[in-house]
Amino acid sequence: MKRMFVAWLLITGVLSADAQKPLTPEQMWKLGRVTGLGLSRDENYLIYSVSTPDLATNTSSRKLYYMATSGGESVEIPNTDSFFVNPKISRDGKYLISDKPVSLFKVTGADNYPDLPKSNVYIYNSLNYRHWDTWEDGKFDHVFLTPIVNGVPDTRNAKDIMGSQPFDCPQKPFGDDGDYIWHPDGKHIVYVTKPKAGTDYALSTNTDLFEYDITTGKTVNLTEKNKGYDVSPSFHKSGTLAWLRMKTDGYESDKQDIMVSDGKTEVNLTAGRDDIHVESFQWSKRGDSIFFIAPIQGTLQLFRVNNTLITKSPAVISQITSGDFDITGIIAEKGHTLFVSRTDFNHATELYKVDLGTGSCKQFTSVNNAAYGNIAMCTFAKKMVTTTDNQQMLVWVIYPPGFDASKKYSTLLYCQGGPQVPLTQFYSFRWNFQLMASKGYIIVAPCRRGMPGFGTKWNEAVSKDWGGQVIKDYLSAIDAVSKEPYVDKNRLGCVGASFGGFSVFALEGQHEGRFKTFISHDGVFDFRSEYGTTDEMFFENWEKGGPYWDKNNAAAQRSFGQSPSNFVDKWNTPILIFQGGHDYRVPIEQGQQAFQAAQLKGIKSRFIYLPEENHWVLSAQNALVWQREFFKWLDETLK
Numbered sequence: 001m002k003r004m005f006v007a008w009l010l011i012t013g014v015l016s017a018d019a020q021k022p023l024t025p026e027q028m029w030k031l032g033r034v035t036g037l038g039l040s041r042d043e044n045y046l047i048y049s050v051s052t053p054d055l056a057t058n059t060s061s062r063k064l065y066y067m068a069t070s071g072g073e074s075v076e077i078p079n080t081d082s083f084f085v086n087p088k089i090s091r092d093g094k095y096l097i098s099d100k101p102v103s104l105f106k107v108t109g110a111d112n113y114p115d116l117p118k119s120n121v122y123i124y125n126s127l128n129y130r131h132w133d134t135w136e137d138g139k140f141d142h143v144f145l146t147p148i149v150n151g152v153p154d155t156r157n158a159k160d161i162m163g164s165q166p167f168d169c170p171q172k173p174f175g176d177d178g179d180y181i182w183h184p185d186g187k188h189i190v191y192v193t194k195p196k197a198g199t200d201y202a203l204s205t206n207t208d209l210f211e212y213d214i215t216t217g218k219t220v221n222l223t224e225k226n227k228g229y230d231v232s233p234s235f236h237k238s239g240t241l242a243w244l245r246m247k248t249d250g251y252e253s254d255k256q257d258i259m260v261s262d263g264k265t266e267v268n269l270t271a272g273r274d275d276i277h278v279e280s281f282q283w284s285k286r287g288d289s290i291f292f293i294a295p296i297q298g299t300l301q302l303f304r305v306n307n308t309l310i311t312k313s314p315a316v317i318s319q320i321t322s323g324d325f326d327i328t329g330i331i332a333e334k335g336h337t338l339f340v341s342r343t344d345f346n347h348a349t350e351l352y353k354v355d356l357g358t359g360s361c362k363q364f365t366s367v368n369n370a371a372y373g374n375i376a377m378c379t380f381a382k383k384m385v386t387t388t389d390n391q392q393m394l395v396w397v398i399y400p401p402g403f404d405a406s407k408k409y410s411t412l413l414y415c416q417g418g419p420q421v422p423l424t425q426f427y428s429f430r431w432n433f434q435l436m437a438s439k440g441y442i443i444v445a446p447c448r449r450g451m452p453g454f455g456t457k458w459n460e461a462v463s464k465d466w467g468g469q470v471i472k473d474y475l476s477a478i479d480a481v482s483k484e485p486y487v488d489k490n491r492l493g494c495v496g497a498s499f500g501g502f503s504v505f506a507l508e509g510q511h512e513g514r515f516k517t518f519i520s521h522d523g524v525f526d527f528r529s530e531y532g533t534t535d536e537m538f539f540e541n542w543e544k545g546g547p548y549w550d551k552n553n554a555a556a557q558r559s560f561g562q563s564p565s566n567f568v569d570k571w572n573t574p575i576l577i578f579q580g581g582h583d584y585r586v587p588i589e590q591g592q593q594a595f596q597a598a599q600l601k602g603i604k605s606r607f608i609y610l611p612e613e614n615h616w617v618l619s620a621q622n623a624l625v626w627q628r629e630f631f632k633w634l635d636e637t638l639k
Helices: 002-019 198-203 433-438 456-460 469-481 499-508 527-533 537-544 554-561 564-570 588-600 620-637
Strands: 033-039 045-054 059-068 075-077 095-103 139-149 180-182 188-193 208-213 219-221 230-235 241-245 257-261 266-268 280-283 289-296 299-306 317-319 326-334 337-344 347-355 361-363 379-386 392-399 409-415 442-446 487-497 517-521 575-580 605-610
Touching: 033 326, 033 337, 033 347, 095 180, 139 188, 180 230, 188 230, 198 537, 208 230, 230 280, 241 280, 257 289, 280 326, 289 326, 326 347, 379 469, 392 433, 392 469, 409 433, 409 469, 409 499, 433 442, 442 469, 469 487, 469 499, 487 499, 487 620, 499 517, 499 564, 517 620, 527 537, 527 554, 527 588, 537 554, 564 588, 575 588, 575 620, 588 605, 605 620
Parallel strands: 299 326, 409 442, 409 487, 487 517, 517 575, 575 605
Antiparallel strands: 033 045, 045 059, 059 075, 095 139, 180 188, 188 208, 208 219, 230 241, 241 257, 257 266, 280 289, 289 299, 299 317, 326 337, 337 347, 347 361, 379 392, 392 442
């Protein structure tokens, strides 16, 4: 069986390589980025957008299209106004809900001292003084209720339904206008906010759903009893509310379930499946079930669960799709078909039609098909590896186009971020497996401890033990794949970002000569300084077990003892370090300290600073510099 598989890789790889060329960073950044927006009012058309980066101007353009749900040619449109009903307008057309920032606190020197308008000073009395990539300025996003008079919003009489509370809706940093919605009765608004401010905000994940009555002006906390996340509210037209919930305060990667409530009874629909961590969901038209996406065994798949409030029967979860691809978004339901977005290691997002009876997928949009005609595809395989504690771990192995099993290849161990983020068939415009493999590398991507899709116990095993079993899992993965004759054991590299960047720093001190080079992006190097400078303290307290100064806390003391900075004496391998200047999740001193340690030890090292980037790289030209330096370093140290 193994010989047949290698022969298949060889044949398919050679055939594709003859007709196509390996992917380049420049080609990748010309691909259109497709987003499904929904069905038109008459449900005859699917509306979607395509964003395309412009490298010359360092910007991105966005175009809108519609296509008949039966298929055919796409048609460009100037806007979606004539296709969609504005969901932010009440059912009776009398009100509009929107959000805008409200200034509540004096933060700057000029705010506090009007006679010093040219001062450049920020004054803080609590934590949460900066978040993700932005310094707090005393403004909070609030939801406004605006009367519509003769078809025009009367902004002069807009009402801030959140009052003077120093809370945000949409939630920062990733919330959007889906954080506030109308009840189908047109008389109530449900919105998401974390009812905490300052240091309390930084220490907690306790986000709630609030319902505002536009008739009485009263607000009720619908989820006060739950102390973890309550987010993503969505009403069925019948009035039943669904949302996503995590139960534990301070634990951002707790099992995420779908909740439903009819105002009297509240039910957790997905509690019965230990391996289900819901990413997103959408009501079925009838309201008797909910579609959702969840990671499962190294992919993201489409599932369905019945709404027990209607069916009056126990919740039953059924998996609709399966295969080596990711279902990344649910767009709309029509008849027996669900429109979704889909990716895999070789393909960026396109829209697909899923047959709800069979689970089969049919491609609907073909935005990037012409480009793919000139790009050689990679082959990949799943490998089950036995870990040091005798568990079975799924490892993705991605092979270069034109893979030849008789040759030897440089090989990269990829370390996933998170830490509790699934490693699936994603298509990234930075950590792109197809691009790495197209440069001639085999990629080893283990679904190590701390990833959803393999059960709660597996997912939780990374917390308070960053330097423990998860590091052994990485080494088990690279050791297992290195036994293959086509892997050059003398040319192994290790790369990763965020928790993956931490993993790179940790492995630099523990790899015992396995790797010839390392690349870390925005990785945690020193646990103490990270604890003292990162923005979300609930994450640090949960993952590390508490503060480093608590000498009686065994979990915390063990965690801080695993800091990569404690093992720099064992560093001896070339390392490239990327660091974003606006990354307040893993602040700049983490990359600086790692680079300084490598330099002072005389290790070949390079520090690449991106002043305007946050935890990611969003600018097209910055991203291309990133790609070029990434592969330049590998050419210098691994080829």
